[in-house]
Amino acid sequence: xxxxxxxxxxxxxxxxxxxxxxxxxxxxxxxxxxxxxxxxxxxxxxxxxxxxxxxxxxxxxxxxxxxxxxxx
Amino acid sequence: xxxxxxxxxxxxxxxxxxxxxxxxxxxxxxxxxxxxxxxxxxxxxxxxxxxxxxxxxxxxxxxxxxxxxxxxxxxxxxxxxxxxxxxxxxxxxxxxxxxxxxxxxxxxxxxxxxxxxxxxxxxxxxxxxxxxxxxxxxxxxxxxxxxxxxxxxxxxxxxxxxxxxxxxxxx
Numbered sequence: 001x002x003x004x005x006x007x008x009x010x011x012x013x014x015x016x017x018x019x020x021x022x023x024x025x026x027x028x029x030x031x032x033x034x035x036x037x038x039x040x041x042x043x044x045x046x047x048x049x050x051x052x053x054x055x056x057x058x059x060x061x062x063x064x065x066x067x068x069x070x071x072x
Numbered sequence: 073x074x075x076x077x078x079x080x081x082x083x084x085x086x087x088x089x090x091x092x093x094x095x096x097x098x099x100x101x102x103x104x105x106x107x108x109x110x111x112x113x114x115x116x117x118x119x120x121x122x123x124x125x126x127x128x129x130x131x132x133x134x135x136x137x138x139x140x141x142x143x144x145x146x147x148x149x150x151x152x153x154x155x156x157x158x159x160x161x162x163x164x165x166x167x168x169x170x171x172x173x174x175x176x177x178x179x180x181x182x183x184x185x186x187x188x189x190x191x192x193x194x195x196x197x198x199x200x201x202x203x204x205x206x207x208x209x210x211x212x213x214x215x216x217x218x219x220x221x222x223x224x225x226x227x228x229x230x231x232x233x234x235x236x237x238x239x240x241x242x243x
Contacts, residue, residue: 038183038195041179057111
């Protein structure tokens with residue numbers, strides 16, 4: 001008994017913050033709050049004005065496809 | 073591929089650009105590099121459009137291309153220091169003046185401390201709404217691995233943001 005218990009104590013004291021108990025679910029209100037903040041941060045980026053480069057790029061790709069042999 | 077199919081494909085890709093940018097920013101943190109990633113992913117998606125199985129999920133397909141591009145770039149840059157720090161914080165200047173501004177800033181700073189694989193899993197499941205099985209396919213790993221990454225990410229965020237303290241119950 002003593003040996004086993006000592007080993008357990010040693011192991012748990014080495015556990016890193018944030019790395020422990022990965023499969024223990026968070027309280028629902030905590031998980032919901034994190035979910036809301038995550039979505040808000042993500043949607044802020046989605047709502048940013050788009051640089052012109054992407055529309056231009058897609059137009060160029062489409063144009064190159066129409067030239068015979070330009071797009072394999 | 074017919075002209076009509078090409079035009080449709082182009083439209084569908086264009087509609088995905090905002091989400092691709094947000095996903096790329098979550099992975100790389102540096103907005104310029106994130107946009108370069110989106111550009112590369114769009115070119116690859118276009119060049120390989122003949123291999124896309126029509127009727128399957130285009131978003132999942134292009135997201136997979138983007139994350140694979142990010143990963144291969146990361147391997148190339150192995151010796152360079154990741155410059156994710158600061159980039160995400162800088163982008164906050166444009167976020168606005170909501171009452172929750174500080175709260176959001178804290179969240180982004182906390183999010184940045186997560187390892188890339190956990191950021192990816194959390195974004196795909198929690199922000200994009202992909203299913204665990206779908207994300208496992210996209211990342212080429214087991215469903216349990218994705219669940220574990222999402223759980224670890226949530227645990228760490230809860231710790232960093234002190235959401236699990238009694239004082240932090242109200243939003």
